[in-house]
Amino acid sequence: MTVVTFWSRRPAAKVGSGYNDPVNSALERPSPRTVLASSTLLGSLAPEQIDALLEHSRLAQAGRGEVIWMDGSEASYLGIVGTGFVKMVRSSAGGQELTAEIMGPGQSFGLLGAIEGTGCPLSARAVSAVWYLRVPKTDFLALYGGNLPLRDHLIRRTTLRLRGAIDMMSRMASGRVEHRIAAVLIQLAESYGVEEADGAMRLEVPLSRQDLAELAGTTVETTIRITSRWTKQGVLKAQYRSLTIQNLGRLLEILGD
Amino acid sequence: MTVVTFWSRRPAAKVGSGYNDPVNSALERPSPRTVLASSTLLGSLAPEQIDALLEHSRLAQAGRGEVIWMDGSEASYLGIVGTGFVKMVRSSAGGQELTAEIMGPGQSFGLLGAIEGTGCPLSARAVSAVWYLRVPKTDFLALYGGNLPLRDHLIRRTTLRLRGAIDMMSRMASGRVEHRIAAVLIQLAESYGVEEADGAMRLEVPLSRQDLAELAGTTVETTIRITSRWTKQGVLKAQYRSLTIQNLGRLLEILGD
DNA sequence: TGCGAACCATGACCGTCGTCACATTCTGGA
DNA sequence: TCCAGAATGTGACGACGGTCATGGTTCGCA
Numbered sequence: 001m002t003v004v005t006f007w008s009r010r011p012a013a014k015v016g017s018g019y020n021d022p023v024n025s026a027l028e029r030p031s032p033r034t035v036l037a038s039s040t041l042l043g044s045l046a047p048e049q050i051d052a053l054l055e056h057s058r059l060a061q062a063g064r065g066e067v068i069w070m071d072g073s074e075a076s077y078l079g080i081v082g083t084g085f086v087k088m089v090r091s092s093a094g095g096q097e098l099t100a101e102i103m104g105p106g107q108s109f110g111l112l113g114a115i116e117g118t119g120c121p122l123s124a125r126a127v128s129a130v131w132y133l134r135v136p137k138t139d140f141l142a143l144y145g146g147n148l149p150l151r152d153h154l155i156r157r158t159t160l161r162l163r164g165a166i167d168m169m170s171r172m173a174s175g176r177v178e179h180r181i182a183a184v185l186i187q188l189a190e191s192y193g194v195e196e197a198d199g200a201m202r203l204e205v206p207l208s209r210q211d212l213a214e215l216a217g218t219t220v221e222t223t224i225r226i227t228s229r230w231t232k233q234g235v236l237k238a239q240y241r242s243l244t245i246q247n248l249g250r251l252l253e254i255l256g257d
Numbered sequence: 258m259t260v261v262t263f264w265s266r267r268p269a270a271k272v273g274s275g276y277n278d279p280v281n282s283a284l285e286r287p288s289p290r291t292v293l294a295s296s297t298l299l300g301s302l303a304p305e306q307i308d309a310l311l312e313h314s315r316l317a318q319a320g321r322g323e324v325i326w327m328d329g330s331e332a333s334y335l336g337i338v339g340t341g342f343v344k345m346v347r348s349s350a351g352g353q354e355l356t357a358e359i360m361g362p363g364q365s366f367g368l369l370g371a372i373e374g375t376g377c378p379l380s381a382r383a384v385s386a387v388w389y390l391r392v393p394k395t396d397f398l399a400l401y402g403g404n405l406p407l408r409d410h411l412i413r414r415t416t417l418r419l420r421g422a423i424d425m426m427s428r429m430a431s432g433r434v435e436h437r438i439a440a441v442l443i444q445l446a447e448s449y450g451v452e453e454a455d456g457a458m459r460l461e462v463p464l465s466r467q468d469l470a471e472l473a474g475t476t477v478e479t480t481i482r483i484t485s486r487w488t489k490q491g492v493l494k495a496q497y498r499s500l501t502i503q504n505l506g507r508l509l510e511i512l513g514d
Numbered sequence: 515t516g517c518g519a520a521c522c523a524t525g526a527c528c529g530t531c532g533t534c535a536c537a538t539t540c541t542g543g544a
Numbered sequence: 545t546c547c548a549g550a551a552t553g554t555g556a557c558g559a560c561g562g563t564c565a566t567g568g569t570t571c572g573c574a
Contacts, residue, residue, distance in 0.1 A: 092427040100423055112416055121420050155412055159369055162419045163378050166357055170349040222561060224523060240570055479531060497540060
C-alpha cells in the first residue's frame with residue numbers, strides 16, 4: 001500500500017500543462033497490454049476479460065506537474081499507472097493542497113469515484129512524466145458487477161487504505177514537523193525504496209522539497225531546513241529532486257522520539 | 258457517517274474501570290433485539306437471520322471512560338451501540354491518543370477487525386455510560402459470507418468512511434487549532450446535533466473539553482481558551498460536559514477563514 | 515554556452531500554541 | 545450536607561514553525 005497521507009499549507013503550484021513537453025519525454029511509451037498486465041488490481045483477470053477491457057482503453061500521458069483530473073469532476077475512466085508517478089491531491093479552501101497518496105507503476109487511481117457514481121474526491125496530478133492507461137468506468141463496472149473475486153479484492157484494498165490512513169494519522173499525531181517528515185520518508189521508503197550498492201535507500205520517486213512538504217503538511221522552507229540538517233548528519237542524502245535515505249534507523253528513532 | 262477524525266497530544270486519561278459505577282447508571286437496559294433492530298448495518302436483515310444472530314449475542318455495559326477493548330487485541334465480537342456513545346481511539350507512541358470516530362446508538366464498531374482476521378486497529382472506549390450488544394465475529398462472518406447485499410452495504414460504508422477521513426483531513430489542513438475545533442464541532446453537529454427550542458444545536462454527546470481536545474488534536478488548555486472565547490461571543494454555549502452551538506454560520510465562517 | 519525558471523538554501527521576525535502552575539467551579543457519592 | 549476529585553478557567557513563558565526577504569544552484573532549452 002501507498003497511503004502517504006497529509007496536507008500542505010501553500011497555494012497550489014502552478015499547473016504545468018506542457019511546461020515539460022511530454023512529447024520529448026525520455027520515457028518510452030509502454031503498450032496498453034503491458035500496463036494492464038502489471039496492474040495489481042486487474043492484472044490477474046482472465047485473458048478474454050483483459051481483451052474486453054483493452055478494447056476501449058487508451059494510453060495517455062501527462063507532463064510533470066500536469067493535472068490529470070480535478071477533484072469533484074466526473075472522470076469517465078479510472079487510471080492505471082504505466083510508468084512514472086501520480087499524486088492524489090485534495091485541495092481545500094484557501095488554496096492549500098493535501099497529498100493523500102502517491103501511486104506508482106501498476107497502481108490504479110480513481111477507484112472510489114468509479115465504484116460510486118460520485119466524482120473522485122481527489123485530484124490526480126503527475127509527479128513526474130507519466131504514461132497511464134485510461135480504463136472506461138462503464139467497462140470496469142460491467143466486469144466488476146459479476147466478478148466476486150474482484151469485489152473481494154476491492155474490499156480488502158479499501159479497508160487497507162482506511163487502515164493505512166488511520167495509521168498515518170497516528171504517526172502524524174505529534175505536532176512536530178520533524179516527526180511528520182520522518183513518517184513520510186519511511187512510508188515512501190517502504191513503497192518506493194530501492195537498495196543502493198552502499199546499502200542506502202534511494203526513493204525512485206523524483207520528489208522536490210515542495211512535494212515532500214505537501215506530503216508532510218508543512219512549508220518548503222521548514223522542509224528544506226530539516227532535510228539539510230539531516231544531510232549534514234548523514235541521515236539523508238538530499239539532492240536535486242531526489243532523496244536517498246542513508247540511515248533509516250535514525251529516522252525510526254526520530255519517530256519514536 | 259460519523260467520521261470525526263483526529264489526534265491528541267496528551268497521555269491517555271486514566272482508565273475508568275468502574276469509577277462511574279455502571280450498575281447504578283441512570284440508563285435503562287435495552288433489549289438485545291431492540292439494539293439489533295436499530296442497527297444501521299444489520300437492522301434490515303431477515304427475521305430468521307436476526308434470530309440467529311441474537312442467539313449468541315450478549316448485551317454488555319461500560320462506564321464512562323471505561324475501555325471496551327484495546328487496539329491490537331483480538332476482539333472476538335463486534336459491537337453495536339444501544340444507548341450512549343463510544344469513541345474509537347488510536348493510541349500512538351508517546352501516550353498520545355487520537356480519536357478517530359464517535360459512534361452513537363445504532364452504529365457498529367470493530368468491523369474492520371471482524372472482516373479481516375487481524376485485530377482492530379483502534380481501541381474502543383466509552384464516552385458516556387453505554388449499553389452495547391456483542392455480536393460474535395463467527396456468527397457475523399457466517400452471515401456475511403453468503404449475503405451479497407450486506408457485502409455491498411459494507412463496501413459503501415467503508416468507502417464512505419475513507420472519503421470522510423480524507424475530507425476531514427483536508428478540513429484540518431490548516432494548522433490553526435481554531436479551524437480544527439470548528440471542523441470537529443460542525444462534524445459533530447451533523448451527526449449528533451439536536452435542535453433546541455431557541456434554534457441552537459445541542460450536541461447530545463456529553464463531551465468534556467478534554468474529549469473535544471482529543472478530537473481536534475490539541476490540548477485541553479487551548480480548547481478551553483477557544484471555547485470560552487466563543488462562549489463570550491455567543492457562538493457557543495459551553496457548559497459542564499456539554500456543548501451547544503448557537504451560531505453555526507459563524508463556525509462555518511471560521512472554517513472558510 | 516548562456517539564459518531563464520524552477521529549485522535549494524539561509525537568516526530575521528513574530529504569532530500560535532504547548533507547557534507549567536495555580537485558582538475556581540461543578541458533581542457524584544458517602 | 546459535605547468533600548474529594550474531576551472539570552473548567554486563566555496567566556506567564558518560550559519554542560516551534562510559518563512568513564518574508566534575499567541569494568546561490570541546478571536544470572532544460574535555445
